[in-house]
Amino acid sequence: MTDLLKVSDLKLRYPSKKLRGFSPEILRGISLTIAPGETLGLVGESGSGKTTLGRAVLGLAKPTSGSIHFDGRDITHLSGRERRPLARDIQVVFQDPYTSLNPALQIADILSEPLIAQGVDPQEARRSVTDLLDRVGMPRNAAERYPREFSGGQRQRVAIARALALKPRLIVCDEPVSALDLTTQAKALELFIELQQQTGVSYLFITHDLSVVRHISHRVAVMYKGELVETGPTRDVTTHPTNNYTQNLLLAAPTADPDRQRDRREARRRLRESADSGLSAGVT
Template sequence: MNPLLQVSKLRLSYPGRGFRSAAPEVLRGVSLDIAPGETVGLVGESGSGKTTLGRAVLGLAAPTSGSITFDGNDITAASQRERRKLARDIQVVFQDPYTSLNPALQIADILSEPLIAQGQKPADARRSVTALLDKVGLPADSAARYPREFSGGQRQRIAIARALALQPRLIVCDEPVSALDLTTQARILDLLIDLQRETGVAYLFITHDLSVVRHISHRIAVMFRGELVETGPTAQVTEEPESNYTRRLVLASPTADPDRQRQRREARRMLSHSASTT
């Protein structure tokens, strides 16, 4: 099966702060692919470059070299007009459900806005809102309410409904559950899994939490300092990691068992000591 999204040898630098300062390279030759209907979890610590990769796929950050191909078409340097067309196929769910929704708009306006922007008549777009709310498990009367009237988990469901409005083939999920409590996290992850089974949408799921990507991903890619250090099936990467960095991430994942947590801390300490002496 041909990949839906293919990132090849992507490099990206941001301008330096001073007049003569060198441009720091955030992505260093990253290659990644996602098949139709697949979830690839992109995991790494803060500053690893994972969000920058997501922004590059969305056209919000311009690569310095390499290529991004979607459904066989090179979109690396797509124009604004081409990006508007791509919005039908590539959508995003941002991290913070409190700031990603316009507080001045009712939910009906938020959900119908992308449909109208793509040429749908306002009346037809409004009729689609009820179906979208039902798809993410919210009552129809939510349409007449404002974002402030919902909890964090409910707001993220609304953000997911907005991303689904155009029936995209790929959704970039940038830390979509990190601002939520653990119970709500589990519900949102289960919702994303159910929606994928129903619609066949693919996800690039960006997070710092290995336990989260273990729950939702078919494959995991681990990023460290702008490079992918390990990629493979979820079970392989989380249970038998090849990279020392991945091993440290696995050992850093919290567990409810205090004895196991103590063992993990000791193993992480030994791994860090071994790395510092080699």
């Protein structure tokens, strides 16, 4: 099967006036693939570079070297005008469902806007709104209301509906459930899975939480300081991780069982001590 997305040896650093040149490398030779209908969970702590990678795929950050291919086409250095047609195929769902929705627009306008921008007749675009709301489990009367009238989980459903409006083949999901409470988070994840089964869309699912990627992803890629340190099937990476950093992420995942949480803290302490002793002995 041909890869839908292929990222090869991608490196990126931002221009820096303070440093009179460029920042240190944020992405340091990233290579990954996503197949049609697949979810790749990209996991790492804040500052690992995972959001920057998502921005590079979306054309919002310019790589310094390497390549990004979508459906066999090199999209690494496309101009804004050249990328505009790609909006039909590549969409995004951001972390904060409120700031990503224009508070001055009604939901119907928010959902029809991307369709109109792609040349769809405004009346036809408005007729599509009802179907989009149905698809994400929102009431039809939501169309005439404003984002502020909904809960965080409902606003995220609207954001997902907007991403689906153009029937994309890939959605970059940048921490899309981290701002939600656990119950709403679980419902949102089920919605992502259901929509993938219905449409065959692929996800690059960016998160800091291994428990989230365990639930939604087919494969997992773990980032640390701009590099991929471990990749593999979700079951393998989230059950028997081989990299110390991945093991720490797994142990850091919260649990409702206080005894298990205490055991995890102790395991993390031992892991850090082991890593520290290895470094002091000159082991890299």
